[in-house]
Amino acid sequence: MMASALAGRTLEVKYDEARVGAAWTDGKIVYVTSDGDLKCQLRQVCSQCALLASGSLDRDIIKHFIRKPKLLDRYLALESKRALKELSHLLPPSYPVEEYSRSIPDSESSYNSLEIALSKADIGLAPASFGTICPREILAAVAQEGGSASAGKHTPRSQQSEPMKELSDEANDHEDDNAHDFSSPVGGGGGIGKLLQKMFKMVRDVKGGGSPGADAPTHWSRTGSRAGAKAVRSSAQPETIEDAFGKHAGIHYPEWDTHRQCYRLDWCTVQEIDTPIESHADVEWLGGIGLRKPITRLGMGLDRFHRQIQGDDIDLDAAIESWVEQAAGSAPDEYCYVESQRNRRDLSVLVLLDISGSVSQASTSGRSVHEQQRSVGAELITVLYEVGDRVALYAFHSQGRGAVHLAPVKRFEDNLDSQVMNRLYSLKPGAYSRLGAAIRHGTTELIDHGGTTRKLLLVLSDGLAYDHGYEPAYAAADVRKALGEARRDGVGCLCVSVGADTETETLRRVFGSAAHATIPHPNQLGREIGRLFRSALQSAESQRRIA
Structure with missing residues (x-):
């Protein structure tokens, strides 16, 4: 029972006579040594469950340790310390984490632990209670369950x-x-x-009748x-x-x-659900967060101008005419080049607005996270629409995997009018956040209806992805996967948390390598938005070329 609670999924605990002196797990069973006392076995269970809960045994990392026992031992020491510290509030008081790991450097993530392990940094020995990692057994268990996705075909x-x-x-x-x-x-x-x-302190309040669930x-x-x-x-x-x-x-x-x-x-x-209009927005949503200038410089498509005095290509018609004029004894025309200039808008943006229960909490400014993210969303779609970009905004929350709700506040083909703002200001936070499904739907809408070469998915969320059967470690891995899918399809991904007090490490674990930032106050977004947009779009272009 304790092992399942710590790891966030059902686990068995068994003795393993074949590996005396080292606890290990294959992801379904935690094996403890039979020659230790109950206190020692309890610490072994805690260590192995912490590795599972923190994503330390991810296949992409574990595969590096096959036939590399020294590297594995260094990673185990680093990652066990990090994982146990993350779960320190759940561990029994009898597990003195700091006492066991003072000689081991700190790490920020599992990939950071791998980087440190590969370096020449001095790393202390891991205590016996940390157990060991068995890469072959873990990979075999993954393969037995079917480690690859099958291609599917869509039918209504x-x-x-x-x-x-x-x-x-x-x-x-x-x-x-x-x-x-x-x-x-x-x-x-x-x-x-x-x-x-x-x-776990991650449960969100469900507003409305009925209980959340997969059904x-x-x-x-x-x-x-x-x-x-x-x-x-x-x-x-x-x-x-x-x-x-x-x-x-x-x-x-x-x-x-x-x-x-x-x-x-x-x-x-x-x-996709309709939002009942219960409020009438006034002009305060135009309060101005200083986004117009940095956004105006972005999203420009290339236009080719002929008969220029300089450029990146030769204008053949103009060059031939110039040669004929010179042969006829006239002064040749020097405007013989084609120049590419960014003079037209070529950007579509879909904003995903988190309206789950957690964003209703007040921030240090006194306003709720929802109010601040809503004002940023209003300013973003206003500026993007006015500079000529295609823009849409969808709000999302969920109540189990069977009811991931997205409310189209503004679709790509909609005009920006008072009805859009009334819908936006009628949104009420509640329920949970199955963020991976929302990102996949937003990506599909962008690809199908964006209509431009450059596409950007902008997620406004506190980063607390959570739902029924969607615990933190599981949810974070799914969100990272969804963002990776979008970027491979050439969609830039930017995740912004406004006014929330979510820890940086939590956001990094959820959003991974996608561009993301924490903005304490909406007025500070203008200083960062240009850099964030460029980073997201450039990363997507690089991923698309690799794919």
Whole structure:
């Protein structure tokens, strides 16, 4: 029970007679030594569960340690210390982490631990309670569960004669309905569930009737999937939005299972919902965050101008005419070049606004995170629209994998008018944040409807991705995967947290290598937005070329 609570998923604890003196895990079972006392075994369980909960045993990292025992030992020391410190508030008081790891340097992430391990830095020996890491066993367990995603094909759900098939019980044992107390603090109504709610401190308040869960009802319909190294594009071409959505279904997207290192195909259902208009925005949303000047310089497409005095190519028609004039004894025309100039807008931006329950909390400025992010969203779409870019804004929250709700405040084809602002200012925070599904849907909308060469997905969120069956480590891995999919498709990704007190390490763990920033106050965004936009767009272009 304790192992499952620490790791955030169902685990077994067993003795392993074959590896006396070293605890280890394959991701499903934690093996402890049989020759130690109960206190020693407890520390071994804590160490191995901390590695699992912190993403330390990710396949992309573990593969570096095959036949490299010295490198593995150095990484184990660094990463065990980092993982245990992250879970220090959950560990038994009898586990003195600092006492065991004073000679081991600090690390900021699992990849940072790998970098330090590869360097020549002095690293102290890991205590025996840290156990060991068995790369071959971990990779074998991942391969046994199916470590690659299958390509899928999109068909509208309205044409299906059977309901969506779930994974088998064996493939989804850690998500069993009877294991809610371990897999999700949200679903546990008993003593353990309440205890885990307090321990993780990540549960969001659901406003509205009913309880969140994977079986939440659906109301809209369209089917799609984005998975694997490249997003799966839809081959179905419905004639209208109504044909695409139908009446009683939703758009299906995969989700990355970091524990099994594979995609869960058609796992999440995204529903686009209308926002009831309950307020009337006034002109204060034009208060000005100083975004116009830096944004105006961005997103310019290249136009080619002929008959220029200098340029990056030769204008053949002008060059021939100049040669003929010179041969005829006239003074030749020197305007014989083609020059490329950025004079037209070539940027589409989709803003994803987090309206989950956590953003309703007040920040140090006295305003809620939601109010500050909403004002930034209003200013962004206003400036982008006025300078000529294509822009859309969707708000999102979720109540289980079957009800990821996105509210189209402004679609790409909509004009920016009072109705858009009224919808924006009528949004109310509540429920949870299945951020990976929201990013995949936003990416699909950008690719299908952006209509420009340059595309940017801008996420305004506090970075607390959490939902039923979507615990922190699992959620962070899924969000990083979704952002990676978007960037491989040539979509720039920028994640901005405004007014939230989320720790930098948490944001780095969730957003990974995508451009992201924490802005204490909306008025400070103008100084950073130009650099952030450029970084996101350049990174996407590089990823697209590699892919």
